[in-house]
Amino acid sequence: MRGAAMSLTAAASGLVVFLLSVSVVQGQRGWGVTYSSTEICAVKGSTVEINCSYTYPSRWRGGVNTVENTFWFIKQKDVETVYVTTDSEYAGRVETLCGNNTCTLRIRNLTESDSAQYWFRFKTNQDAxxxxxxxxxITDLQVKVSRPQSDLNLRCLSSCPPGHTSxxxxxxxxKVKEDTSPDADFSYDSADSYSCALxxxxxSPTPSVYAPKLPSVSVSPSAEIEEGSSxxxxxxxxxxxxxxxxxxxKDEDSPKASGQNFTITDFRAEHSGNLFL
Structure with missing residues (x-):
């Protein structure tokens, strides 16, 4: 219905963010809508609130002007109007909190397909x-890791528009750092772990990234190995x-294999010895 190297996917849920910024007003002759923000970036799985207030003239077209209905909607392909509170894709995840000329749209358990432009509309007995x-x-937060020389370079990847988040x-x-740049440099230490958040x-930060711990090796079969077997x-x-x-x-410089698994298909006496990683 709607259009929504090493990395990790963030797990974020149940967080409500109240967005406060310079108000944006649209209106004329007493009609207007004010948003707390017109650009919002939220983490997948979390909860967001889109806040607005509205004004209208007390009299219009010669009569008393009173509000009858309020709506939040998106447009599909700039043609079809989809009302958020009644659409099946939002069922159980959306509620509106409206009263005293304010109306908030709350969306829980955000998915990438919730990325869209949201309009607020109100209807009076005289006009709309x-x-x-x-x-x-909606962003699926990730961490990208690189380690040039002794420094650790991390990048907090998101699909948020530049300049709209820290x-x-x-x-x-x-917490060790806050910046509008998604890049961060740290001195490398194998004992440390790092994560990022918006x-x-x-x-709801990303899962921590950290260096490999001491490895362990298992052998199959574990019993005495016969020549010619695998x-x-x-x-x-x-x-x-x-x-x-x-x-x-052991005592050899050239690698025997790469990857988590190493198979010797025709075991012989010269294969005996100590292997290490």
Whole structure:
């Protein structure tokens, strides 16, 4: 219905962000709609509130002018009007909080397909009026990691328009940096872990990225190996992003294999010895 190297996907849910910024007003002859923001970027799985207030003349076309209905809608392909509160794709996730010339649209459990332009419209007994659209962008937050020399370079990837958000960085669970740039440099230490979040979503950072822990190797079959048989070696290590593996034989410089699994299909006496990663 709607259009919505190493990385990790953020897990964000249940967070409500109240957006306060310079008001944007559209109106004439007493009619108007004021938004707290016309550009909103929110994290997938979270909750967002789009706030507006509206004005209208007390009398219009020779009669008393009173509000009868309020609506939030999007447009599909600039033609079809989709009313958010009644559309099946929003069922159970949307509510409006309206009264005293204000109306807030709340959307929970955001998905990437919720990215759209949202219009507010109100109807009186004499006329109707629509505000300018509010652009809502839903991002699936990710962390990209690179380590040039002794420094660790991290990038907090999002689809938010540039300049519409700040990035918060955490080191070992503690906030260490805030910047409008998505890039951050840290001194490398294999014991440290890092995560990022969007400003306003500090309680829902990405999963931490960290260097590989001490690896372990399993051998199959685990019993005594006969010549001519196959042997499977599997290495595993706790790492985020996932580690890369290279197999070596002790006292030899050239690698025997790469990847988490190493299979010797025709085991012979010369294969005996210590392998390491």
């Amino acid at each position: 009026y629509s505000g300018l659209p509010v652009t809502l962008s 990035y918060i960085w955490f080191k070992n669970g503690q 400003k306003g979503y500090e309680d 042997v499977n070696l599997t290495c595993s290590s706790d790492a985020n992003p996932a580690a890369n593996y290279t197999w070596y034989k």
